[in-house]
Amino acid sequence: MTDVAALAGVSAQTVSRVARDEPTVKPETAARVRVAMEQLGYTPNRAARALRYGHYGTVGMIAHRLARTGESRTVEAVVEAAQSEGYTVTLVDLASPAADDVSAAVARLSHQDIDGLIIIRAETATPDTLVLPSHLPVVVSDSRFVGHHPAVGADQVGGAEVAVAHLLRLGHRTVHHLAGPPDSIPARQREEAWRAALAEAGAVAPPAVRGDWTATSGYDAGAALAADPEVTAVFAANDEMAAGLMRALHEAGRAVPGDVSVVGFDGIELSAQLWPPLTTVAQDFGEIGRRLVDLLLRQVRDREDLADTHSVVPVRLVERASTAPPPGR
Template identity: 45%
Template sequence: MTSPSAESAERRPQPARGGRPGRGPSMTQVAELAGVSSQTVSRVVNGRTNVDPATRDRVVTAMEDLGYRPNRAARALKSGRFRSLGLMVLDLESYGNTRTANAITLEAARVGYLVTLRPLGVPTIEAVSQAFESLIEGTDGVVLLVEASTLDRARIEFPPGLPAILVDTDQESSYTVVDNDQRLGARLAVEHLLDLGHETVWHLAGAQDSHPADARENQWRETLSRHGRTIPPVIRGDWSAQSGYEAARRIAAEPGVTAVFAANDQMALGLLRGLDEAGRRVPNDISVVGYDDMPESANFIPPLTTVHQSFDRVGVACVTSLVREIEQGVRTERTIIPVELVVRSSTAPPPGFTAATPDQGPPRG
């Protein structure tokens, strides 16, 4: 009896006569097994979209059956591209970085690009330079996902001719920038609380030297100033739930606080717990708005009113812009992704607030 493995070996196309011993299967063999042309196999290998889905599946199956692996170096020499993107990220601990990085890798795979991830660890120009040295060979373009204003001030300079995307930055440069609309998000959060009747809004800010934290704090100030409201002192956190919990002690000790805008949902989570332990009820005594709209925020106690950011759309925009520049030489200057306010149960009018009634005119005589 012939074993299954022997049968598989019999069906597998054999190397052409004169081929070198140990040489892997060729693109021609893949085409023969899939019943397509070599040009079709090439289009599949290079991630082209002009291939029928059923045909693509046959080619991919044939590649898997034969153990075919495209020679990236040879393809790069022929096309001038490696079909590889570099992703430099400060860290993967924050919710936003993780979601954006995930979206970038998924979208890159969809359009036929690999992604090489390079965590920086510290936001310094030296760290960026070292990361470039490790990514420059075999990479067609780079996404820099670093929330550090220190890099903005230093004015990053990438190697000449290397397409690059900057995420979460206010840097004015010759590189493409992709960002959520930080200013709109902060304005929506503050105006929501003012519209509920709160006299002013306190702010639990994010980490220093972070562009999103700076943008949200600046817009918080501008919105209060535009409405003629008192601007309370900023309370500084570090994006963590623990820093929100610690901030709650100071906020709870201020009897006049009725509304807080936290720069992210994780700090808002710690704030909710700290206020509860201090006997300050949310939203009866203090209203709280977060930022990010983490999936868990709908299950906080109470469910959190927050600003929804689409990190998936940011990731897709990064890859779309970078691939367009790599393949067509067309650069997008700046892409701003809109945000929206999601109202839940953590916000309400302040204690004792009575909405103004329309003027009924003088009493009838």
Template identity: 65%
Template sequence: MVEPVRRGVKGHPRSGPSIGDVARLAGVSAQTVSRVSTGADPVRPETKERVLDAMRQLGYSPNHAARALRRGNFRSIGLIAHQVIRTGESKTIEAVIEAARREGYSVSLVDVETPSSSDVSDAVQQLNHQAIDGLIIIRAETATPTALALPPTLPVAVSDSRFVGHHPAIGADQVGGSTAAVRHLLELGHTTVHHLAGPDDSGPAELRATAWRQALRDAGCEVPAIVRGAWSADSGYELGKALAQRKDLTAVFAANDEMACGLIHALHEAGREVPHDVSVVGFDDIDLAAHFWPPLTTVRQQFQQIGHDLVDLILRQLRERTQFTDFHGTVPAPLIIRQSTTPPHQRP
């Protein structure tokens, strides 16, 4: 028996089930099927499940491209990141996806191999082929604002302060948080603060190092030689073994919590107790920071707020049909004081 060929408008063959087929099987209107497909309007749970079950039975897939042409958008946001396994990137990505989903948008993620302008630009072209309404770039690092090949009308939001004046940006108050960390240690009575910095090709690492240096100068303190790590606990541990031999070392500001953890490990092996012998401050306030021993004093990056603000910035550009080129939103980065800092040579 030959199955009859379904015909669409003016007798043309139709390649698959239609929205009407789904509506008939589910016993609802075509409008209800459309509402379930787009997620734009609420549908009673039992009705939604009936429609979804009909879609599965018929193998129906909503035509997102056609809907985008009708509505003028694809309900999709592109997201470019580098080294997504790092704490800051992964938490920001998670927050972006959560905020986008709440607004009815999907997220297309591309993890670039290097944060160079060419790799980021290639990623933009890859996402453009997937049809996106806006683009979020999480710390392009070595890419420069003028070298990125971004479509001129595409709404963009970047979590990198170097892009201010070129693309709207959202970021943590790196300078304020780092300054607060150094001042806290100086106010405890430490005569200077050593810095375990991030890589020199990282924008956030440079901001934190610059703020550390300036805070010491403002206080009239000696500025020790900077020590650079690679963001990992392993690098903090290896560099910490050398730092632990310095008799003048009483306070360290580490550029992230992972390196702070490795440093504390090295200090412990060298017989130097934290915080009695050396006070340590980290940056990020990762979930484990409160469970280190001793619990880590650190600067809290509010990754969830940053991710939500990035999505909001894209949606504002879409609604207002304009780009906020000079916009720079700063999310506070408060100092969280725990037990890893104390006045020098005094037990807590």
């Protein structure tokens, strides 16, 4: 900076002003400074700026298993939204499974590193075990943290309802459920809403079959469903399990959707490429990402107290070829 100042024949302060586009610099001076900057390859040092300003222009983001589900699309949306607001995104702790690790990662990060934290998925950590630096603005999409921090999430309940309603409308007597793991709150919400929707329609809810979100578990659990001739419609708690289920059905010689209709949840890219293309409840991950950033930045910049705001993003039923009226109708 000093060199630039010398070369342009001005003070360092003026260079600083030009660097920040302050309007109080005479255009010709600014031009001269800019030439000098260019010539010397000068860029403001962000560490010094952060030190001076007391903030970092960076938000942290905790996520797990990017390859899975809509995680990656949320991450993308967050990065894009944050960038357009001039913030940089630091990705933390994708792999480590233990709750301690998450806390440790956050502590390491501390609020000496980031201005706010977005928790996409904290996996094994819970609101009790996860200790965050006080005064660090946080926003979550992991539903276990709802009520503890401002949150953004898809409309789990509405999604399950629309899935069940769709199948009942096609004429199915009832709808089976391939549920997610019991320790997952979204899984429980989808399951509860499924049960409620059946009750509402006067249908009998069969016992739920359970997987762990993976396609393999859907395949395993699907074997039981495939063997039961009573089963004509299944609402799977996510698309991966639905894929596994359909594979099990194929192997059992049961036609989809001829014998059994299947609805998934999430709307992942490949759901359209399964055989048959999967009817699914699509989440708007882009919107979730954008709202996360919005909620976080409102706390960071405007010091708003969002307390336990919970922003619910609507879902959308995407009707494809895996659903049809039950056989014999």
